[in-house]
Structures are given as structure tokens and as C-alpha cells.
């Protein structure tokens with residue numbers, strides 16, 4: 721254990737609420753990302769977004785002046801598609817927006833009106849696309865024999881939109897778990913396999929990585945359970961009461977813009993050692 725050596729080698733950035741918020745970049749986010757790039761510090765953008773594919777996320781970020789290639793973004797549809805190809809034989813029922821379907825190319829998909837015959841039922845973000853008939857169709861698919869695998873594209877409970885806090889994926893998954901008696905396999909934050917896939921892509925150990933997020937549970941709590949350092953930002957869905965839940969982030973920053981300075985301070989103080 722040699723104090724003073726910098727053992728911090730990788731950063732995972734959440735996107736929504738950290739890098740951008742609605743239709744604008746968080747002030748200073750571009751400069752912060754540029755700094756990590758200039759230092760050659762491996763980083764990956766890990767988002768629970770399933771409302772659009774990575775290509776559309778990259779285009780959105782480019783409109784904010786943020787050049788982030790799709791392969792630098794890890795999202796639940798990507799991890800789920802890999803898992804399905806490996807583990808599921810049979811048709812997949814997708815509850816994701818039309819554009820997100822491109823991440824599942826190559827998988828046999830169940831016709832949109834079928835109420836049985838799914839080997840897996842994948843629940844992503846439908847937002848206002850959810851209605852009783854849609855939720856009930858997912859339920860009927862889950863009740864049909866043989867029972868399919870229920871897959872959750874992350875378990876984010878809510879997120880911040882221009883209109884206010886908004887239901888995300890988890891509440892719908894929990895409703896379906898409750899009715900069907902099945903338990904979802906979670907292939908997004910806060911599940912360990914998602915963080916493990918991200919660290920594997922960067923070639924980093926958990927103890928050598930930071931997770932920067934605006935969600936005290938899904939980003940910070942989950943990452944810290946796995947041995948990463950969680951850095952909470954006071955943007956996006958952050959509320960002061962988040963810090964009263966018994967989860968203590970390694971740092972709380974006003975925004976991602978403060979991250980390079982914090983990083984350098986930790987480094988200079990010899991806070992990180994092998």
C-alpha cells in the first residue's frame with residue numbers, strides 16, 4: 721500500500737442530469753470531458769436511457785457541441801441485446817420506442833399484437849406511450865406458458881424533464897413483477913452486470929473507477945456497493961434530501977464542471993493509492 725500513487729484510472733459518466741439536462745448541455749460539461757480526454761483517462765458514458773438508440777444519443781450530444789461516439793456510450797438495450805443473443809432461443813417482445821429497436825437487430829421479434837409466444841419480455845422506457853392496453857399486453861405475455869424471461873432495461877425510478885419529475889422504467893417493471901409473480905433480470909443500472917460490462921470495456925477494476933451521477937441510488941449507491949467511488953452532482957434529478965438516505969458519496973459536486981479540479985486535488989493529496 722503505497723500512499724501517493726494515483727490508482728484512479730477510469731471514470732463512468734451518467735449522461736442525463738450530468739452531461740445534459742433536457743435540451744441543453746450542463747454548463748462546463750464539454751470542458752470537463754475534454755480535460756479527461758486530454759489526460760488520457762479512460763472513460764465511458766453509462767446511461768439507463770432506452771428511449772432512443774446510442775446513435776441518436778450521440779447525435780443529440782453533438783448538437784450540444786459534445787463529440788461522443790456511440791461506442792463510448794453503454795446503455796441497457798446494448799447489454800440486453802448481447803444477453804438475449806447468448807441466452808434466449810425464441811421470440812423477443814420489446815416494450816421500447818420504435819427507434820430503440822435498432823439496438824436489437826438480428827434478434828427474432830414477436831409481432832406487435834401477439835399476447836403469447838414470447839421467450840423474453842423486455843421492458844424499456846415508453847414514457848407517454850404506456851397505457852393500460854400496452855401494460856396489460858406485457859402482463860399477458862408474462863403469464864403465457866412457458867413463462868418468458870422478464871428483462872428490465874435499468875431500474876431508474878424517475879428522471880427530471882422540463883415538465884418536472886417523471887416516471888421512468890422501474891415503476892412499470894415493478895407493476896409487472898407484482899402481477900406476474902416473476903422477477904426481472906435487470907440489465908442496466910443499478911444491476912452489477914451492467915457496471916461490470918462498463919468496467920470490462922475500460923479494463924478497470926472497481927476500486928480504480930469513479931461513477932459520476934445525479935441519482936443517489938441507481939448511480940451512487942449501486943456503484944459504491946460494487947467498490948467504485950460514487951460522485952454525486954447537484955444537477956438533474958438531485959434533491960438535497962437525497963443525502964438523507966444513508967448513502968454517502970465519495971464527493972458531492974455542484975456539477976460535472978467541478979470534476980477535473982476535484983480529481984486533481986485528490987491526486988495531489990495522495991488520496992488514491994493501490
Ligand SMILES: [Mg+2]
Nearest residue numbers: 734736737934
Ligand atoms: Mg441521470
